[in-house]
Amino acid sequence: MTDKYVWGTIQFIGLVLAQVLVFNHLNILGSINPMIYILFFFWYPVQENRTVLIGLSFILGFSVDLFSDTMALHTAASLTTAFFRFPIMRFVFGVNMEFQNFRIANSTRVQQYSFLALLIVIHHLTFFGLEIFSLPNLLLILKRILFTGISTFVFGVLLISLFSGRKE
Amino acid sequence: MQRIINFILNNKNTLLYVLLFIISIFLTIQNSSYHQARYFNSANWLSGNIYGMNASVRGYFNLNEENQKLLEENQRLRSLLFNIDPRDTIEMDTASLTYEVFPARVVKNSYAEPDNYITLDRGSSDSIVQDMGVITSKGILGIVEKSSSGFSSVQSVLNSKSNINAKILHTDYFGSLKWDQEDYRVVQLEDIPRLDPAPMKVGDTIVTGAMSSIFPENIPIGTIDEIELNQAGSSYKINVHLFNDMTNLRYAYIIRNRKRPEVLNLEKEVANDR
Numbered sequence: 001m002t003d004k005y006v007w008g009t010i011q012f013i014g015l016v017l018a019q020v021l022v023f024n025h026l027n028i029l030g031s032i033n034p035m036i037y038i039l040f041f042f043w044y045p046v047q048e049n050r051t052v053l054i055g056l057s058f059i060l061g062f063s064v065d066l067f068s069d070t071m072a073l074h075t076a077a078s079l080t081t082a083f084f085r086f087p088i089m090r091f092v093f094g095v096n097m098e099f100q101n102f103r104i105a106n107s108t109r110v111q112q113y114s115f116l117a118l119l120i121v122i123h124h125l126t127f128f129g130l131e132i133f134s135l136p137n138l139l140l141i142l143k144r145i146l147f148t149g150i151s152t153f154v155f156g157v158l159l160i161s162l163f164s165g166r167k168e
Numbered sequence: 169m170q171r172i173i174n175f176i177l178n179n180k181n182t183l184l185y186v187l188l189f190i191i192s193i194f195l196t197i198q199n200s201s202y203h204q205a206r207y208f209n210s211a212n213w214l215s216g217n218i219y220g221m222n223a224s225v226r227g228y229f230n231l232n233e234e235n236q237k238l239l240e241e242n243q244r245l246r247s248l249l250f251n252i253d254p255r256d257t258i259e260m261d262t263a264s265l266t267y268e269v270f271p272a273r274v275v276k277n278s279y280a281e282p283d284n285y286i287t288l289d290r291g292s293s294d295s296i297v298q299d300m301g302v303i304t305s306k307g308i309l310g311i312v313e314k315s316s317s318g319f320s321s322v323q324s325v326l327n328s329k330s331n332i333n334a335k336i337l338h339t340d341y342f343g344s345l346k347w348d349q350e351d352y353r354v355v356q357l358e359d360i361p362r363l364d365p366a367p368m369k370v371g372d373t374i375v376t377g378a379m380s381s382i383f384p385e386n387i388p389i390g391t392i393d394e395i396e397l398n399q400a401g402s403s404y405k406i407n408v409h410l411f412n413d414m415t416n417l418r419y420a421y422i423i424r425n426r427k428r429p430e431v432l433n434l435e436k437e438v439a440n441d442r
């Protein structure tokens with residue numbers, strides 16, 4: 001039981017540090033930084049309390065914000081992702097969710113990746129939707145949503161396959 | 169009463185989400201004006217120290233390059249020093265100097281965001297406060313926006329809120345330096361009135377102007393890349409290619425103008441008299 005919380009804490013801190021020390025400085029093609037801390041919502045246990053998840057997502061987003069000087073954009077985006085995580089899981093995994101021993105790791109690849117993709121879509125839409133007020137034109141925002149989304153997805157899939165053994 | 173409690177319990181997730189979301193929106197909007205400096209920034213103790221550790225590790229990979237930069241700067245300063253008229257006495261009392269310079273290390277830098285901030289490892293305990301200018305050996309970097317005890321957060325020239333007085337070298341035509349958030353190598357100089365013939369050519373140097381009490385005059389900024397007229401045709405909009413490579417910053421100098429309080433006081437009094 002405690003093992004689970006220890007892993008969760010390490011994962012949380014690890015994701016924040018990886019995000020702010022590595023992925024925020026990648027600047028692929030000049031300005032694209034994948035937001036891999038979204039993986040927290042992918043790895044978070046399915047049966048856990050939703051209220052706790054929303055609270056944790058606030059802390060997660062806020063810690064990333066503290067490091068990135070983005071005020072509370074990451075906080076708002078990660079809150080929204082946490083809120084919509086349950087409906088997305090319903091949509092992707094369907095009836096399987098009802099089983100007590102359901103695990104994301106046991107579902108099909110397609111389901112896993114579409115779950116991740118939907119999390120990224122919700123997150124990036126909120127993040128860049130709020131950033132719209134500080135960006136001069138719409139085209140730039142759409143470009144950033146698209147390219148950042150793709151890069152987050154690619155790095156997300158890589159990291160998921162890298163750590164997939166640990167969850168069993 | 170029972171119903172209200174039941175309603176709250178049934179919708180606690182939604183309510184919590186809405187509450188926290190409103191808090192985050194509030195924190196974001198607070199950022200909108202320059203003088204309402206942000207409450208939370210990477211100049212706090214925790215992120216400052218983590219970035220500091222990170223920077224001290226990364227620093228080793230650029231030692232050669234940094235030495236080269238220092239050598240070039242020393243060469244430039246020495247050639248300046250050897251060519252000034254020797255005076256009988258050189259003032260040794262630093263208290264009477266107008267500008268004071270503090271060295272600092274860049275612990276965090278960003279250039280790909282729409283609003284960029286730089287974190288330096290000097291803070292209020294080194295008497296760094298808001299509205300001090302920050303430069304490197306090559307040119308200007310930005311203005312200190314907020315400082316904690318050990319770190320300070322600098323509003324980079326690559327920030328939509330940045331507005332710095334600048335002029336064309338060897339003339340007195342000045343305008344304001346802004347950034348259109350597109351290219352991190354190019355900033356825009358606006359509000360230079362239209363004249364015939366134009367007082368500048370592509371390739372001319374842009375330096376800081378004398379109108380600011382933050383930067384000393386004639387600190388290099390960049391060279392002119394492109395000159396165009398604004399929509400009304402009354403003033404120029406000049407694209408300036410920065411001397412500084414904003415993607416690769418390690419060390420910076422913070423400039424303190426000792427006479428700034430006096431200037432501000434005077435300006436305030438005049439404003440009050442009107």
